[in-house]
Amino acid sequence: MKTVNKVLEAQHLELRLAGRTVLEDVSLSLECGHFMGIVGPNGAGKSSLISLIVGLHTLSRGEIYLFGAKLTKRNRASLLRRVGYLHQLRGHQEHLPMRVENVVAMGLSRWSLPLWQSVGGKKAIAEALDKVDMLAMRTHDFRELSGGQVQRVRLARALVHQPELLLLDEPAAALDSKQQQQLYVLLRGLCDDHGVAIIMVEHDIAAITSHVDSVACLNQYIHFHAMRGEQIPEDVWHNMYGQNVHVIAHDAACIGCG
């Protein structure tokens, strides 16, 4: 049974980087088990928004509440232990020799213990790898994996400490379309069965609408926040992407297309 519980509450967030306003007056609220997609054009501040929530940028204005507590420098580390975060890999060349299972182990909170104490968590690691269908490759060298496999192992690392809130920045980027669908089904399952709340940034709105509970259209500020079955007005699209966008309905169950 799902209990309705505020996992994340963001109020009037403003982010300025190098004198440019990246985000303006963004308010969001997320409950247990809610799966939210964020779409928007390139440079709209989608990635900035979720990295703001995990404290990678300093807020210019606004407040963030995680699990009912206001996020501050002091409680940041303990609150973030309940959050899983997956950022976009940009031109990253892995050079550390590590096995897949050791990479996942880094997601455990016991990982920060001194080296004379063991991290343990073998079962949690196996479960996380199983969820992303990488259990059979747990002893493989991480450097020799394909892009899609790397992405799934990184997701397992984000899942291994059983977070209550998952923040994912284009998690499907390196996956083929079959793997993408598997990923969305997995994430949907985490929301429904474990009450995990998810915010997922994705540029491909068509791919996610049948899986998410709501879609927020972001370009500097939130233009529209559509719930399942709700239609996103055409002028919102035009404001976000320009006049040359035509919305084509392709699925009755999908959000935003009507």
Place this chain on the structure above:
Amino acid sequence: MLHDFLTSPVIHGALIPAGLIAVVTASMSVMILAHRLSFLTVGISHASLAGMGLAVTLSLPLLPTATIISCILAVLLAWVPKSDGISEDTGTGLLFAGSMALGIVLLSQVSQSDVNLFSLLFGDILTVNPDEYRWLAFIAVLILLLLLVFGRRWWSIAFDPVTAAAAGLPVGALRILLYATVGMTVMMCVKLAGIVLTTGMLVLPAATAWFWGHSLRMLWVISMLVALTGTYIGLYISYVQDWPSGATVVLMLCCMFILSWGISWIKKEHGKKRLGQA
């Protein structure tokens, strides 16, 4: 011959400090490779000349003064580039040239008997006095403790700093601590391998381990075994052949690296062939 080596009073005095230095540098070399700091070690080892010059000019204790100055320079390098948009290798290069020049000017003003420039440049494990011994032991224990406590965190920052920061790790502070520890290690290593060869001691053990290890602990253990083997075999050869000790040790480490490279290449080719046949 081996008996002569072990009972020679000069060698006898060097065995324990050399082992200590091998263990510490090998441990740190894992982090130096993971964070790609080899050039930083070159920079700091040359900059240490300024520290020694300062110590000799002001008649301060040589090793402690040089160690503290190395740490300060390393920490400066950790945050100066970020704050002013100077790239890290430019900053290291600047520091490298500037402080070495300062060191040479300072050392040129003191009499030859105070400081042996040749031993600073090429290392002199065979002349460790009791004061220096105590200092080396203190620094070694401190470095190993820091590594045991912060090793995993440093490792995860090297792996993925963004995810580490998002998990609440104070990445900036941890990085500064790492740089300071590298500074300490470099100074320690200068005593054995000298300024010129310090980079070898701080890069080669882990570079060799990189072919065989698959986790932080394994890399650490292999790296230590490589460094100890190289150090003792190197010392023995240097005794028998009357070669400079630091250079011989680094040559040994180079041989072990090349050997590992060769073996892992053959293994890979063999594996490919087997895969092709299957």
